[in-house]
Amino acid sequence: MTTDIQRSITDDQRQRAKLIWDYHQMGHELGPADAAIGLGSHDLGVPAFCAELHRAGLFPALVFSGGPNPTHPGRFPRGEAVHFREHALALGVPDEAVLLEPNARNTGQNITFSRDVLAEAGIEVKTLLLVSMPYMERRAFATTRKVWPEAEVICASAPLEFDDYLKTIGDEKLVVDQLVGDLQRVIEYPKLGFAIEQDVPEDVHAAYQSLLEDGFDSRLLNT
Known part of the structure; x- marks a missing residue:
């Protein structure tokens, strides 16, 4: 049985996850659309x-x-x-x-x-x-x-801060797994022809690799 402690993340993991969270958001200015x-x-x-x-x-x-x-x-x-x-x-x-x-x-x-x-x-x-x-x-x-x-x-997307989103979902590990999984897709999908290439800053990529090493991998692509 999974405990609350197992589903929570450390402060260091939170900081690394926040880098990826910020990267995933495009920061577009909202305006009229068709x-x-x-x-x-x-x-x-x-x-x-x-x-x-x-x-x-x-x-x-x-x-x-x-x-x-x-x-x-x-x-x-x-x-x-x-x-x-x-x-x-x-x-x-x-x-x-x-x-x-x-x-x-x-x-x-x-x-x-x-x-x-x-x-x-x-x-x-x-x-x-x-x-x-x-x-x-x-x-x-x-x-x-x-x-x-x-x-x-x-x-x-809904204008939520990272900590607020963690509280909304109620499962910190799941959220970080999803952040990591989406970043893997941003990296890999252009090679498969599914998406255009996006530049990934070094600090974001380092955070991604370290969170993978910490076991945040339940939402990775099946390879």
Whole structure:
């Protein structure tokens, strides 16, 4: 049985993880977009922030994308997009503003399938707002620039500090595992043709390697 102590992290690990957390966030200035995509995940903070941005008038149309969550299959049994849509509607987003893409199984599919849904709805997209979990911004950006290069991409996530996000999730080790796993994908996906290359600063890469050595590896790619 896993104990609370085993799921917590040390102050030193927290500092190294914070470097990676900061790197994953793109720091884009929010502005009007032709449409938004809420990327599927285990985090209801995504549809909640989508609802907030829609109320602010940043976009007229919103696609929620994602099938069943592979790492948390019991959390959204009818699929991420379906549950995200319901959550956004409950927060006041009008039904006609929300499109559904329930089949994607990875980020590349999130983008390409959502692009098709928007095209079928007759929505021309020049500027796209991507809403994701905070540590997924950079990977989402790099993927979209690869598979939808003609779109101008703005990345957004709920404005949470790292320590606040740790408290929100309630499992410090899991969060760091996810930070490390996403950084591995930022590094490896360009070699596989899934994303554009991103420069990784030396201190961020060193933090990544040391956290791997500390055993934060449950979200790595299967190789």
